[in-house]
Structures are given as C-alpha cells and as structure tokens.
Amino acid sequence: MAEKLEDLNLPNASVQKIIKEALPDTVNIGKDARSALSRAASVFVLYVTSQASNEAQKANRKTLIGQDIITALEELEFENFIEPLKDILKEFKDSKTKKSNKPKKLNEEENDGIEGEEDDETEEPMEDV
Template identity: 80%
Template sequence: MAEKLEDLNLPNASVLKIIKEALPESVNIGKDARSALSRAASVFILYITSQASNEAQKANRKTLVGQDVITALEELEFDSFVEPLQEVLKEFKDSKGKKASKPKKSNEEENGGKEEVEDENDQEEDV
C-alpha cells in the first residue's frame, strides 16, 4: 500500500501527455490546472478500483479482472466509459492471443540466417 498520499498520484508526464492529446494545440494549460487534473484522475482511478475490488470480493476472487472494472463503471453510472473500455479490452485480448500463437524461430532464423558449423575437432569420427 502507499505510504504517503502523494504516492497515489499519477506521473505528471503521463497526465500532461493525455491533456495535450485532448486539447487543441493552441490551448495552454496552467500548472495548477495540470495538478488538479492529475489529482482528479488519481481519485477517479481509486474510486473505480475500490468498486471493482468489491465486485471481485463478491465473486470470492482476490484478482481484479476487466469485467470487474466494467461492472464498477456501470454501477457507478459511468456508462459512457463502458463501450470504449470493452473495445480496448477486446483489442488487448486479441493482440495477446496473436503474441502467444507466434511460431518459434528455427535455428537458422535465430542465427541471422547462418547455419551453425561445427568445428572439425569437435566432430567424432566413426571407426
């Protein structure tokens, strides 16, 4: 668990990146507004996580899953977030499945297309 309240804040660089992506380039944002948005985002995440944790406990689980977060958003009446989150979860699961199904590289591919050649001294001779 966090030792200090500040440990629960999101990284400022990440928050600033999200803010810049959401606003037009011509808009500047003050330091106090960045701080307020960062704190608000942290509180929102803690709020949703707490509710999702309750959902996991109801199901006798200690691990939160994506569906717990979706259910938490629905129960807390953040319905506008549910569909985008479901899409992101689906993309994540699809990409995770693709990574797991990649074929293993052959020795030739692992060695940059070069076959390993044994040293003549290492070869055993049949007598």
C-alpha cells in the first residue's frame, strides 16, 4: 500500500503525454492544470479499480480481469468508456494470440550448419538390464 498520498498519483510524464496527444499543438496548458488533471486521473483510476476489485471479490477471485473493469464502468455509469475498452482488450488478446501461435524462427547464425548436416555420433542400442 502507498505510504504517502502522492504515491497514488500517476506518473507526471505519462499524464503529460496523454494531455499533449489529446490537445491540438496550438494549445498550451499551465502547470496547475496539468497537476489537476493528473490528480483527477489518479482518482478516477482508483475509483474504477476499487469497484472492479469488488466485482472480483464477488466472484471469489483475487485477480482483476478485463471484465471486472467493464462491469465496474457500467455500474459507475461510465458507459462512454466501455466500447473503446472492449476494442482495446480485443486487440490485446488478438496480439497475444498471434505471438503465441507464431512459429519461432532461427536467425541465420543459428541456422548455419543445421540443414542437411548429420550427427557424427550414432545412437547405441540400449542394453537389456
């Protein structure tokens, strides 16, 4: 658990990046506004996480899953976030599936000498004991 209230804040660099991507290049934002947005984002994340944790506990789980977050957003009446979140979860699951189904390739150095080369050692038949 966090020792200080500030430990619960999101990293300023991450919040700054999100703000920069959301606003046009012509808009500047003051330090106090960045700080307020950072704190508001942190409170939002804690709020949704708390509700999602309740959902996991209802299902006798200790691990939060994506569906817990979706259910929490529904219960907290943040319906606008549900469809984008579902899309992101689907993309994540698809990319995870593609990675696990992708055959591992040998690079050229590892592949050198493998094709067509026979082992010098021959297997000896096992003796009956």
